[in-house]
Amino acid sequence: KAGVTQTPRYLIKTRGQQVTLSCSPISGHRSVSWYQQTPGQGLQFLFEYFSETQRNKGNFPGRFSGRQFSNSRSEMNVSTLELGDSALYLCASSLVAGGPDTQYFGPGTRLTVL
């Protein structure tokens, strides 16, 4: 069974731009969560989607948003990029959302903001 895939793997953007990252969960998994990983703050939860609905949200500004499609694929968007948004963005999927369930992570998207 294929694992969680994320595209693109690397991105370079400039301040003020916006970016969209994509995540395809493991086949059959219905919950998708997003995390930001930085050297200073570690791994921080952004949000979780189940059945196209946001169920949990972390403490990030409204510039960070996401959505989930009917096939469980998910996208996250960051608008008006800031230098501090440079990070590894990780997506994780789990089978059910009765919570908490085992989450499997993708390889991440490395975003660099110049």
Place this chain on the structure above:
Amino acid sequence: GENVEQHPSTLSVQEGDSAVIKCTYSDSASNYFPWYKQELGKGPQLIIDIRSNVGEKKDQRIAVTLNKTAKHFSLHITETQPEDSAVYFCAASKSEKLVFGKGTKLTVNP
């Protein structure tokens, strides 16, 4: 909200020795405790997890123990090998929102 503390931040052992990483959590409602291994350039990989109705779980050289009363859990790796070198993260949750510790960089010296 939940807060997870992880110690030590770095750990260096000789091949064949054991390694122990400890975590404490603050929210007594947390009931799921996974451990992840992250190698350079890769996403975190689940190595073992435990739920609050179990006190210990073992998988070959890896074991996790949970003390709900004290709100702490630990990862034990026996007979360490150079390929165990990586950053290890503990996490706690009561939903799909995982709260992670800051990580432990484990180095296994041949």
